[in-house]
Amino acid sequence: VQTTTPIVLYRRVYYIEETTPKLIHFTVSKDGDGVSGGAVAGIVIGTLSLIIIVLGVLWWQGYLRRGDSMELELNGLELNTGSFTLKQIKTATNNFDVANKIGEGGFGSVYKGVLPDGTLIAVKQLSSKSKQGNREFLNELGVISALQHPHLVKLYGCCIEGNQLLLAYEYMENNSLALALFGPKEWQLELDWPTRYRICIGIAKGLAFLHEESRLKIVHRDIKATNVLLDKNLNAKISDFGLAKLDEEDNTHISTRVAGTYGYMAPEYALRGYLTDKADVYSYGIVLLEIVSGTGNIADREKENNFVNNMKLDVAK
Known part of the structure; x- marks a missing residue:
């Protein structure tokens, strides 16, 4: 038919x-x-x-090949770290249970997890909508996997599976220095002067390692109280290397796109993109003022009420 x-x-x-x-x-x-x-x-x-x-x-x-391109880029990195499967990470975090969520940033979310041997970890999850997070993931993985120091947060491993990009760090019981100093009341800690002094020295030792002692000379570019974590004994450890730059010894400075947090940036870097390890030293100085005063650098962004402006006013008086 x-x-x-x-x-x-x-x-x-x-x-x-x-x-x-x-x-x-x-x-x-x-x-x-x-x-x-x-x-x-x-x-x-x-x-x-x-x-x-x-x-x-x-x-x-890159919208249709993020996983493939990520694998290719990772093949070019010398990684000195372990790896986890997505199943292992899901088991550790109880399938990314909201009850285990301990932080949120531009990079993505952070979850507390427990490995089978009882080791506590902090899992940083890349935001699937963040192309910047993609670059920061590779940068952080490439930098921190090559560095080991008592005052740098330790990376246990990573997971790259499907559309998931995850970093597993040592868990820091007392969260960030920012929360301890001027966070919500329930997060603030009573830090005596000897403890504050020890935290200052710890940050300085971490920076000295990055700038002078490590095989790789690194400029962190985002030193601030939020990126200083405190372990159970209130030892300070520098974290978040997503913006870090390799500082080659032959260069007097690096000319680069400005990235970081305003209020902590050295003027020559913020205005001209002129980057040296002294930019980290300037940021460290701002953190020292925060530790001593117990007050955040920028209390009111609209009024630009910060340490630098206040010091200028004091000098003028």
Whole structure:
């Protein structure tokens, strides 16, 4: 049995003939004016070409190949760290239970987890919508995996599976220095002067290692109280190396795109992109003032009420 169904396209009538093998044939009626069969074929080919071009652009931009490109970039890194499966991370964090969520930042969320041997970890999860987070993930993994120091947060391993990019760090029981000093009341800690002094020395030792003692000379670029973590004994450890830059010994400075946190940036870096390890030293000085005063650098961003402006006013008086 053969049936025909009329279809009107561009004012021309087409008939679809259905035969026993269910093959579709097109026959063009001779009535009326309209486009030729060649024109229809051209439209189809043009549409397919457009789709291919769009997919190619998406692929080139990285939207369709994040996992593949990430694996290629990781192959170029010398990683001195372990690896976890997504199943292991989900088990450790109880499937990223909101009750285990201990932080949120531009990079993504941070969850507390427990490994089978009882080791506590902090899992930093890349935001799937953040292209900047993609770059910071690779940068942080490449830098911190090569560094070991008592005053740098320890990286246990990473997980790259599907669309998940995860970093597993040692868990810091007392969270960040920022919360301890001027966070919500329930997070603040009573830090006596000997403890504050020890925290200052710990940060300085971590920076000295990055700038002078490590095989890789690193400029952190984002030293602030939020990125200083405190362990159960209130030892300070520098964290968050997503913006870190390699400082080659032959260079007097690095000219780079400005990144970091305003209020902590050295003027020559914030205004001209002129980066040296002294930019970290300036940021460290701001953190010292926060530790001594117990007050955040920028209390009111709209009024730009910060230490530097206040000191200028004091000097003027």
